[in-house]
Amino acid sequence: MDKIKVIFCGTPQIGADILTALTEMSNVEIVLVISQSDRPVGRKKELKTTPVKEVAIQNNLNIIQPIKISEAYEQIAQIKCDFIVTCAYGQFVPTKILELPKIDSINIHGSLLPKYRGGAPIQYAIKNGDSKTGISIMKMVKKMDAGDYYIQESIAIEDHDDTGSMFEKLAILGKKMIKENLIKIYNNELVPIAQDEDKVTFSKNITTEEERINWNDSAINIWNHVRSLSPWPIAHTFKGEERYKIQKVKVLDSSDLTKAPGTIIDINQNGIIVQTKDKQIEILLIQKPGKKMIEASSYKLHSLSDLKVGDYFE
Structure with a gap:
């Protein structure tokens, strides 16, 4: 043929x-x-x-x-x-x-x-x-x-x-x-x-605003949101006017519902712990504007150490 x-x-x-x-x-x-x-x-x-x-x-x-x-x-x-x-x-x-x-x-x-x-x-x-x-x-x-x-x-x-x-x-x-x-x-x-x-369902192109993390959502939904945007265009969140890109997270079993969603609970050798609507999220990869994506476990060793326990992402 x-x-x-x-x-x-x-x-x-x-x-x-x-x-x-x-x-x-x-x-x-x-x-x-x-x-x-x-x-x-x-x-x-x-x-x-x-x-x-x-x-x-x-x-x-x-x-x-x-x-x-x-x-x-x-x-x-x-x-x-x-x-x-x-x-x-x-x-x-x-x-x-x-x-x-x-x-x-x-x-x-x-x-x-x-x-x-x-x-x-x-x-x-x-x-x-x-x-x-x-x-x-x-x-x-x-x-x-x-x-x-x-x-x-x-x-x-x-x-x-x-x-x-x-x-x-x-x-x-x-x-x-x-x-x-x-x-x-x-x-x-x-x-x-x-x-x-x-x-029929639709999957329209994702807008920049839709890339933003909603900390009032459940931890599992945030985890799905972050991995759906990795390695591009990458999910983001704000602390004040600073926009942080977050490429990888992990859902934890821990929770402190006395803290508002988005509150930074801890920054340790494993990563940055943030409260959501229910459980806590551990941020594993994070990037500040003008900087490289880094492992959140080494956050304190970098010039990105402007995040403190008690701060919160909006």
Whole structure:
């Protein structure tokens, strides 16, 4: 048989992993890669190549980075393909582009649809304390993540997982699934399954305000909140006007309900102990503005020692 011709759209590392999987398939030809524009990062605002672009360059693939994908319609339409495959591209793809492939336009989505349609499904699964999540390979339609899905596979969310580790696990799962199922979709061996609209939930992109820790919440919810934002964009809290980033915490069995939520109970060799609505939280990794992320157990040894027992995070 002729090679399956694929146009791939993606931007971050999980997209790069899926693109890598496609390049490893002997029966697939990547005829075009589309990624978001390179963007400045860090204090020096240096332009950083997207992970998908890096994989494209390494494999000598044709790549374009339109500001809006709709602006590249004519260029894309000239390239004959069997599939458009997307994974974490970061833009809505217009219907007129979705209709270009001979077979279908499909998306590798990081949730068990119809749960967590939208741009932050992995973060929401952890934040909400879910015991599992997964990958859905779905048909792309105009409505966000609403297309029928060809196949789903689930994976456990362990207590030690955060968003970073789950991205890695789901990338491995996604690579396996696209390798096993693209040819089945091509051969019309998988029957698409309609999503149950009564069970739809959404995972909108997380705002800066939503990254803030609510100390009036339960310790378990705060723990889930922190790990859902680790290693990016990282949860934060305020003491006065100073914003502290908190990347890792631990739930303790201890509690002192005479202290207001957010009160620093102790600073010791293990970390910084803070009271919540119920139990206490032990902060393990913390960062003050302008400083590096450090282990809270060594807090007193650093110039960050402005926190005192009895202070409280707002």
